[in-house]
Amino acid sequence: MATATPSQPVTADASATGRGYFALPAAWVSRNPKLASQLRGFAVVAIICTAISMTIFAGLRPLYGMQWANAISLVLCSVLNTELNRRISFGIRDRHLWWRDQRRGLWVMLLALSMTGGSLWVLHHAAPEASIVTELAVIVLGNVASAITRFVLLRYWIFRRVRHAGAAHPKDAPVPAHS
Structure with missing residues (x-):
C-alpha cells in the first residue's frame, strides 16, 4: 500500500520493494544495465574460454610440461x-580496430599467464607430485584471481570506445579522449 503526503514522496510498503538478499543486486542492475550486461557477457566468455583452455592444457601437459602447456x-x-x-561483452561487431584490440588482448593475457604460471610454479615447489587435476584447479584459481583486473582492462583500456556509447564507433567517428 502506498502512502503520500504533500511533503513526502509516494513510498511502497516493504513487501513490494524487493527487500532482502536480492534487493541490492536487482537495484544495482537497474541503475547500471550496461555494466551488468558487460559483466554477464564477461562471465559467459570466461566460462567458455576456461573450458577450452583447460582442455588444451590437459592435452599438451604430457608433451610439454605444465608451464609450456599453460602458456x-x-x-x-x-x-x-x-x-x-x-562481441558478447561489449557489443562490437565490426572489424574496425580488430588488430589493435587483439594486440592489447595479448597484453591482458600476459596478466593471466603471470598469475597462472606463478601459481603453477608455487604448486610445483610445494607439491612436486601434484596431479593434473590439482594443476587445473590452480590454473582456474589463477584465472579467477586475474579476472577482475582483466575485466577492468578490457572495459577501460581495450574497449573504452564503447563504455559510454551504445555500440562501437564507426571508422570515421573519433574516440572520445576522456573515456
Whole structure:
C-alpha cells in the first residue's frame, strides 16, 4: 500500500520493494544495465574460454610440461577470448580496430599467464607430485584471481570506445579522449 503526503514522496510498503538478499543486486542492475550486461557477457566468455583452455592444457601437459602447456593454451585462447568479449561483452561487431584490440588482448593475457604460471610454479615447489587435476584447479584459481583486473582492462583500456556509447564507433567517428 502506498502512502503520500504533500511533503513526502509516494513510498511502497516493504513487501513490494524487493527487500532482502536480492534487493541490492536487482537495484544495482537497474541503475547500471550496461555494466551488468558487460559483466554477464564477461562471465559467459570466461566460462567458455576456461573450458577450452583447460582442455588444451590437459592435452599438451604430457608433451610439454605444465608451464609450456599453460602458456600455449593461454596464447591460443587469447584471440578467442578477446573476440568473444568484443562481441558478447561489449557489443562490437565490426572489424574496425580488430588488430589493435587483439594486440592489447595479448597484453591482458600476459596478466593471466603471470598469475597462472606463478601459481603453477608455487604448486610445483610445494607439491612436486601434484596431479593434473590439482594443476587445473590452480590454473582456474589463477584465472579467477586475474579476472577482475582483466575485466577492468578490457572495459577501460581495450574497449573504452564503447563504455559510454551504445555500440562501437564507426571508422570515421573519433574516440572520445576522456573515456
